[in-house]
Amino acid sequence: MTSLPSHTERSLGLVIDLDTCVGCHACVTACKGWNTENYGAPLADADAYGPNPVGSFLNRIHSYEIQPATGPAQVVHFPKSCLHCADAPCVTVCPTGASYKRAEDGIVLVNESDCIGCGLCAWACPYGAREMDPEEQVMKKCTLCVDRIYNENLPEEDRQPACVRTCPAGARHFGDLSDPESDVSRLVAERGGIELMPEQGTAPVNRYLPPRPKDEVPELDVLAPFLEPVAEDSKGFVGWLDRTLSTLP
C-alpha cells in the first residue's frame, strides 16, 4: 500500500558525521557488494569496461568545498543515500504499491516484483536516492540493509548496515532516531545534527553532523610579542649592507 503509515513504531536511520568522513568510498563499495549478493536484484553495471560505464548504486559520495567568511576553504565529503523520510514523496506517487514505508521501523523499501519501472518515485525524491537498475529495470534504493540488521545468522556486531559496519573512520552511525535516548539521537542533539532540504517537506529521518569548527592556529612563539621590533635605522656592517643593496637597481 503506497499510503504512508500515520506513525512508525521506530524510525531507523543513519547519522553521518561530516567531520570525520574521509571520503574513502569504502561504504559505497561495501553497500554495492552486500546488496549485489543478497536481497533483491543485483546492482548491475552496464558497459563496465567500456567508454561509458554506468551502474546502480544505493549510496554515493559527493565532495563539497565550503568557503567561510574568513579563513581557508574546507572540503567536506558528503555520503548520500535514502533518508527514509517520514513523509516520503516517493511512496505516495507509486502506482503499483511497490514502494512502501514500514510501520514497524520506518524503512522505505521497494517490492521489486511489483515495480513496473516507471521511474516516478525517482522524480519525486529530491535527494537522488533512487536509481533504476540498468539490467533489471526495477527501482533500487537503500534498504538500510534490512537483511542484515535483523539477521540472526550473523554475529551481533554485523547486524548493522554494511556501510556503517565497514566505515574505517567511524563516520556512520545506525539506530532508532525516534527514541530520544538512543545513541544516535544523543549524537544528533550533542552535535546539532541537520536534515537535508527541510523546505521540501519530506521530514527525513537520517541526520548529518556538520563539521566541527576548525581550531584556531595558536601563536607559536609566546615570547615574540615581547621582543624589540626590527630596527629601521641599522648601523655598522648590516647597515652598510642594507644601504648598498638598496642602491642596486
Place this chain on the structure above:
Amino acid sequence: MHPAPSIILFTTLSGLGFGMLAFLGLDPVPPMGWSAFAFLFVAYSLAVSGLLASTFHLGHPERALKAFTQWRSSWLSREAWVSLLALSAMAPYGIGLVFLDQAWRVPGVAGGVLSVATVFATSMIYLQMRTVPRWNHWSPPALFLGFALAGGALMTGRVSVALWALPLLGVVQVAAWIDQERREKATETDLATATGLGHVGRVRAFESPHTGESYLTREMVFQVARRHALALKVASVLLFTVIPVVLLLLPFTHFLVVPAAASHLLGALIQRWLFFAEARHVVAQYYGRWDMTGMRRG
C-alpha cells in the same frame, strides 16, 4: 528533466484523443453514422496509441495492470482508472452513434467528463512534483487541459470553438512560460539547504560521486543548449496557435482542417518537449549543475 520521446508522445497524443472524446461525448448534437465513426476512430486511435506509448518507457510493461491498485494515493494510478473508465463509457455511446443512430446522453456525458478528468489526472502527476519547481505550479493542468480542449475542438471540426480556444491557449502558454520562470526563481532549495552546510560558508560542488554519467544525471540533470529555447518557443506558438487559426479563417473547406491539425500537433509536440527539457530537478543542486540544466547553458 530528460525529455523521453515515449512520454512526450503519450501526453500529446492521448491528450488530443481525450480532448476529442470530451467534445464528442458532451456534444448535444453529436455526429452520427459514418461521420461519428471517423471522429471516434481518430479519437480512440490517438488516446489508445498514447496510452500504449506510455508503456514503452516502463521497465516492466508486463506488470502494468498493477498500476490500477493505488488509486487512493497515486495520481498515476488514478490516471489509469479514469482513462479506462472514459474509454469504456465512450464505447457504448459510440456504438449508439455509429450503428443505432442513437445519442445516449448518460454514457456520452460520463465519457466526456471522464475524458477531461483523464487529462487532469495526467497533469497532476507533474504538478505534485515539489522537486521540479516549474511543474509544482498551476501551469500543468492549465496547459494539458488547454491543449486537449483546444486541440479536441480543432480535430472534431468545431471551427467556431477552435477560433477562440486556440488563441486563448497561446496566451495561457506564454503566461505559463513567464510564471514558471518566476516559480523556479522562488524555490528555496539551493546547495546550502541541500547539504545543510550553508551556515558554515559558501558551498560549491567540488567533486562528483562518479566520473561518468548515472541514471540520476541522465534522467534528471538534463542539459541542452539554451540558445534554442526562444526559437523553439516561437516556433511552437506559431505552429499550435497562429498557423491553425489563419488556416481556419481562410474560406472554409474540410481540407484545411487537416493541415491545421497537423500544424497544431507539431507545435504541441515541440511545446511538450520544452515542458520536460526546460524543467529543472532539485537533485541537480547536489551535482552543482542546477545552473547548467534545463536549457541554461549558452
